[in-house]
Amino acid sequence: MDTRQMIRAYINExxxxxxxxxxxxxxxxxxxxxxxxxxxxxxxxxxVEEQFGIQVADEDVVPGNFDSVxxxxxxxxxxxxxxx
Amino acid sequence: MTxxxxxxxxxxxxxxxxxxxQRTNKVALICDGRRLTYAMIDSMANRMANALCDGGxxxxxxVLLFLPNSVELVVAIFAVLKAGGVFVVVNAxxxxxxxxxxxxxxxxxxxxxxxxxxxxxxxxxxETPSLLSTILTGxxxxxxxxxxxxxxxxxxxxxxxxxxxxxxxxxxEDLACLIYTSGSTGEPKGVMSTHSNVAFAxxxxxxxLENRGNDILINVLxxxxxYGLYQLLxxxxxxxxxxxxxxxxxxxxxxxxxxxERVTGFPGVPTIFAVLLHMDLNKYDLSSLRYITNTAAALxxxxxxQIQKLFPWARLYSMYGLTETKRTLYLPPEQLNARxxxxxxxxxxxxxxxxxxxxxxxxxxxTGELVISGPHVMQGYWENPEATARRYRMxxxxxxxxxxxxxxxxxxxxxxxxxxxxxxxxxxxxEKVAPKEIENVxxxxxxxxxxxVIGVPDNVLGQAIKxxxxxxxxxxxxxxxxRHCRSHLEDFMVPQTIEFRHSLPKTSSGKIxxxxxx
Numbered sequence: 197m198d199t200r201q202m203i204r205a206y207i208n209e210x211x212x213x214x215x216x217x218x219x220x221x222x223x224x225x226x227x228x229x230x231x232x233x234x235x236x237x238x239x240x241x242x243x244v245e246e247q248f249g250i251q252v253a254d255e256d257v258v259p260g261n262f263d264s265v266x267x268x269x270x271x272x273x274x275x276x277x278x279x280x
Numbered sequence: 281m282t283x284x285x286x287x288x289x290x291x292x293x294x295x296x297x298x299x300x301x302q303r304t305n306k307v308a309l310i311c312d313g314r315r316l317t318y319a320m321i322d323s324m325a326n327r328m329a330n331a332l333c334d335g336g337x338x339x340x341x342x343v344l345l346f347l348p349n350s351v352e353l354v355v356a357i358f359a360v361l362k363a364g365g366v367f368v369v370v371n372a373x374x375x376x377x378x379x380x381x382x383x384x385x386x387x388x389x390x391x392x393x394x395x396x397x398x399x400x401x402x403x404x405x406x407e408t409p410s411l412l413s414t415i416l417t418g419x420x421x422x423x424x425x426x427x428x429x430x431x432x433x434x435x436x437x438x439x440x441x442x443x444x445x446x447x448x449x450x451x452x453e454d455l456a457c458l459i460y461t462s463g464s465t466g467e468p469k470g471v472m473s474t475h476s477n478v479a480f481a482x483x484x485x486x487x488x489l490e491n492r493g494n495d496i497l498i499n500v501l502x503x504x505x506x507y508g509l510y511q512l513l514x515x516x517x518x519x520x521x522x523x524x525x526x527x528x529x530x531x532x533x534x535x536x537x538x539x540x541e542r543v544t545g546f547p548g549v550p551t552i553f554a555v556l557l558h559m560d561l562n563k564y565d566l567s568s569l570r571y572i573t574n575t576a577a578a579l580x581x582x583x584x585x586q587i588q589k590l591f592p593w594a595r596l597y598s599m600y601g602l603t604e605t606k607r608t609l610y611l612p613p614e615q616l617n618a619r620x621x622x623x624x625x626x627x628x629x630x631x632x633x634x635x636x637x638x639x640x641x642x643x644x645x646x647t648g649e650l651v652i653s654g655p656h657v658m659q660g661y662w663e664n665p666e667a668t669a670r671r672y673r674m675x676x677x678x679x680x681x682x683x684x685x686x687x688x689x690x691x692x693x694x695x696x697x698x699x700x701x702x703x704x705x706x707x708x709x710x711e712k713v714a715p716k717e718i719e720n721v722x723x724x725x726x727x728x729x730x731x732x733v734i735g736v737p738d739n740v741l742g743q744a745i746k747x748x749x750x751x752x753x754x755x756x757x758x759x760x761x762x763r764h765c766r767s768h769l770e771d772f773m774v775p776q777t778i779e780f781r782h783s784l785p786k787t788s789s790g791k792i793x794x795x796x797x798x
Contacts (some may be wrong), residue, residue, distance in 0.1 A: 227526065229396070233527070235531035237529040238555075245495075257531065
């Protein structure tokens with residue numbers, strides 16, 4: 197699975213409910229669509245740290261990094277690249 | 281109680297209208313990247329009030345505001361009041377089932393929500409006979425088929441309707457809002473506040489916080505929560521500026537905003553302070569902070585000390601309240617070091633005492649129920665006389681008093697200390713959660729035979745929600761249970777942990793013994 201697929205799988209498992217047929221596109225804001233709430237962002241941070249072995253700093257937790265599948269994928273890939 | 285000069289009865293819309301007259305071009309609201317003056321908000325609210333009247337909202341009618349914290353929500357609150365209506369703010373993470381319950385329970389005549397929720401709104405309209413119209417905010421591209429013309433766009437209203445206030449008759453003793461709160465039966469109850477109740481509660485809090493027109497408050501709490509709502513109402517009353525954030529999801533963003541806007545007042549709940557205490561705050565210049573408030577659940581003593589160490593220049597207020605009287609107690613900050621475990625004394629202009637189960641008043645160090653008297657005692661629960669009669673009774677001086685359902689003791693000087701609740705309501709993330717409401721949702725899930733929901737102590741949440749489930753033999757896993765909860769409950773009601781057991785402890789009469797579970 198690539199990074200985007202892993203994020204999507206995590207969001208699907210933990211936040212999305214299939215019952216109402218809602219589809220989240222990779223650019224949709226997690227918060228504005230209500231898919232992830234404020235506590236959910238903290239869970240997302242833990243997921244990124246554990247799944248990708250990335251150290252997430254306080255100032256990394258901003259909408260530009262954590263508010264959509266695409267933002268998060270770009271963030272994870274840039275961090276992972278920096279660690280190599 | 282003598283007439284209080286600082287708490288004259290007034291209409292809630294006067295908060296905005298007075299400030300719009302006296303501080304016309306002052307920035308009232310900073311939200312969604314916009315800065316709006318009192319005059320701008322007043323005229324937007326007037327336009328929307330005209331549209332509401334046009335859509336059939338009559339004086340006294342309830343209007344559901346199903347919106348996240350936003351400019352539109354602020355405008356809508358005052359628009360409903362200007363139209364003579366009663367506003368009901370619904371948490372933006374509410375799911376269809378609960379939305380329908382609320383709409384039917386208060387027989388709302390109008391709904392305001394985001395265009396992206398058009399489908400939900402259409403269902404609500406179809407299922408709720410009283411609902412005459414829906415106003416949609418945001419991007420109209422999300423609008424579905426509207427052959428009946430029952431959907432109106434917020435932006436269109438701002439272009440089409442006059443900016444003069446419609447002439448709707450309003451009195452201070454009319455209802456201003458319903459605030460729904462969790463009931464132990466599992467069905468939410470709408471606490472009825474008159475304009476007078478709201479004006480008094482806001483005045484009393486402003487008085488002890490010593491708010492002035494130069495205060496800049498930041499609010500990250502949902503306006504569906506009375507603690508969040510009153511930050512808006514109070515700011516507009518004292519003519520300050522409100523920085524309104526959608527949530528506390530991105531603490532760094534909030535801290536940067538506090539620094540940039542030179543915020544002076546920061547209301548929080550223990551969850552928020554727990555997050556802040558784990559961050560390096562030295563990077564932010566927060567020297568403008570004049571005060572910090574905490575309510576909804578008590579702060580651990582260690583957190584109080586750490587907050588004081590982080591913000592030695594700010595006053596920290598520990599407070600206690602329930603929606604049924606808005607705020608009830610506050611601890612004057614100068615008492616914090618002497619009595620760190622106390623949530624204080626009655627707010628200005630009100631009275632509290634403790635009673636035992638026979639209605640006898642208790643002295644120091646005796647535990648009893650907190651009873652509250654004053655003009656902040658709300659009118660009861662919407663169309664629920666039984667629940668109203670349990671909570672609100674006639675006091676010794678012939679005034680209605682509120683029985684809080686919370687047990688306290690007081691020290692020799694009358695400072696109150698919270699002991700526990702009389703019922704099994706959970707307080708998580710600062711919000712009241714009725715175990716029954718979650719249990720009802722879980723019983724609807726195939727495979728669940730028995731369930732008990734309890735609160736367990738949690739450093740961050742206050743109490744974490746735990747669901748203990750007995751399966752009927754079918755294969756049911758944690759993920760399925762959580763998904764089901766997430767699709768039927770507001771975010772703050774979704775359990776943190778699920779445990780499966782073979783059986784639950786019972787009393788001799790067959791009732792689940794929750795005390796044996798925690």
